[in-house]
Amino acid sequence: MHNIDIEVVEMTLDVMKYAISRITDTSPTLGKPKNEEELYKLVGETITSEGIGGEKAFKLFKDILLPATVPIDHPRHLAFVPASPTRAAVMFDLVTSASSIHGAYWMEGAGGIFCENQAMKWLVSLTGMPEGAFGVFTSGGTAANLSAMVTARENWRKDAANRNKKGLVIASIGAHSSIKAMAQVIDADLVLVDADEAMTGEDLQMSINNLDASQRERLFAVVATGGTTNAGIIDDLEGIAQVCKKEGLWYHVDAAYGGGALVADSVRHLFNGIEKADSITIDPHKWLFSPYDCGAVLYKKPELAKEAHSQEGSYLDIFKDEGAHGFNPADYQIQLTRRLRGLPLWFSLATNGIDKYKWAVERGISLAKLSGELIEKRPELELVRPPSLSCVLFKRKGWSPESYTNWTYNNHKEGIALVTPTKWRTKDGYETVIRFCFINPDTSAKDIEVILDTLKK
Numbered sequence: 001m002h003n004i005d006i007e008v009v010e011m012t013l014d015v016m017k018y019a020i021s022r023i024t025d026t027s028p029t030l031g032k033p034k035n036e037e038e039l040y041k042l043v044g045e046t047i048t049s050e051g052i053g054g055e056k057a058f059k060l061f062k063d064i065l066l067p068a069t070v071p072i073d074h075p076r077h078l079a080f081v082p083a084s085p086t087r088a089a090v091m092f093d094l095v096t097s098a099s100s101i102h103g104a105y106w107m108e109g110a111g112g113i114f115c116e117n118q119a120m121k122w123l124v125s126l127t128g129m130p131e132g133a134f135g136v137f138t139s140g141g142t143a144a145n146l147s148a149m150v151t152a153r154e155n156w157r158k159d160a161a162n163r164n165k166k167g168l169v170i171a172s173i174g175a176h177s178s179i180k181a182m183a184q185v186i187d188a189d190l191v192l193v194d195a196d197e198a199m200t201g202e203d204l205q206m207s208i209n210n211l212d213a214s215q216r217e218r219l220f221a222v223v224a225t226g227g228t229t230n231a232g233i234i235d236d237l238e239g240i241a242q243v244c245k246k247e248g249l250w251y252h253v254d255a256a257y258g259g260g261a262l263v264a265d266s267v268r269h270l271f272n273g274i275e276k277a278d279s280i281t282i283d284p285h286k287w288l289f290s291p292y293d294c295g296a297v298l299y300k301k302p303e304l305a306k307e308a309h310s311q312e313g314s315y316l317d318i319f320k321d322e323g324a325h326g327f328n329p330a331d332y333q334i335q336l337t338r339r340l341r342g343l344p345l346w347f348s349l350a351t352n353g354i355d356k357y358k359w360a361v362e363r364g365i366s367l368a369k370l371s372g373e374l375i376e377k378r379p380e381l382e383l384v385r386p387p388s389l390s391c392v393l394f395k396r397k398g399w400s401p402e403s404y405t406n407w408t409y410n411n412h413k414e415g416i417a418l419v420t421p422t423k424w425r426t427k428d429g430y431e432t433v434i435r436f437c438f439i440n441p442d443t444s445a446k447d448i449e450v451i452l453d454t455l456k457k
């Protein structure tokens with residue numbers, strides 16, 4: 001299977017042909033899941049002693065399995081946080097695989113890590129973090145948040161008094177589920193600040209003041225959100241920065257979704273204060289048009305991340321030799337062996353230039369504004385709050401939670417759109433509402449109208 005024969009040549013051509021047609025497809029079919037038994041009945045056993053052959057396996061994949069997936073870049077896929085990797089980025093994902101580069105250490109990956117670092121330098125510049133700040137690409141926002149929280153905790157535990165204490169982190173109720181999950185991974189307690197919209201510096205200060213003495217001793221980090229996933233709300237990053245400074249706390253900003261908007265001049269001011277963060281999470285695979293998976297963690301003082309994450313091992317010692325010196329991505333996050341997952345972003349940035357990124361992110365923001373206007377013109381619909389970043393929350397008057405679920409399933413079943421409901425808190429408790437999240441710049445006003453039309457009486 002490592003030989004090159006006519007079958008390998010043919011398979012290469014088939015795969016490339018498929019890749020070209022998918023990369024250039026502007027209206028992929030909106031696939032939908034089937035249950036596993038159903039898929040098994042259609043596909044059968046694929047792993048056998050003899051192998052079923054690439055041709056058959058690929059055919060099964062294309063004809064049966066692929067239609068049971070949702071293309072993340074469908075222009076009417078507005079659920080969760082969709083994605084829309086640029087064509088250059090997707091093509092370079094193929095190149096990244098074909099190039100077989102180990103991305104953990106400069107010694108093996110120098111040329112590729114150089115490219116990643118160019119893209120990282122640009123990301124850091126968007127944040128306005130001070131000289132010396134730098135970061136590394138991770139598998140996603142979850143891994144970035146975990147890497148930052150571990151760095152924060154290890155830094156806190158340098159003080160012998162904290163060595164055996166269980167840590168405590170404060171975030172807002174709008175924080176992403178991964179913050180809760182990763183606090184569990186590092187066995188830290190989490191206090192959630194109950195803020196209706198953005199968490200402010202005052203909210204944070206009050207929450208700190210309300211901690212009992214033992215909790216206050218264990219508090220080591222605050223996580224602010226730079227664009228909540230549910231509604232696009234940006235915490236008061238400046239106010240929170242000041243409180244963190246005054247209280248001597250690690251200040252992390254989770255901008256996994258919203259971070260892309262740092263490039264958009266129209267909303268950049270909403271992120272003021274982010275430059276004071278000790279660490280920041282940004283997911284290029286969300287709003288910076290990278291293919292999965294590509295997250296990023298940025299540190300004000302990368303040397304603190306290195307102290308927390310650098311792995312020791314005698315078989316790794318060779319990498320410390322003269323000539324192999326350079327930036328080792330493995331030293332700044334939780335993963336050792338890694339794909340050069342920043343390469344697609346680098347190639348797309350180099351190909352397209354920053355201005356096109358500005359345009360494409362602004363486009364998502366405009367689509368959200370436009371949706372707001374279109375919703376307000378329709379008597380059966382009601383905006384829940386003004387669109388924020390690229391998120392829009394609205395209601396269909398008179399609908400029960402089940403009506404929303406049925407509507408979602410019907411639209412998906414008919415191949416019209418994938419839009420899912422979410423919950424939003426009002427003075428009467430949590431309500432079911434519809435949520436749009438725009439990423440794909442190819443989504444059109446017509447696409448929005450098509451979806452809104454399915455909500456008519």
Ligand SMILES: *Cc1c(COP(=O)(O)O)cnc(C)c1O
Binds near residue numbers: 178229
């Ligand atoms: C999506 C998201 C995450 C998790 O990122 P993954 O890439 O899915 O691991 C974390 N925080 C926020 C704010 C997000 O939007």
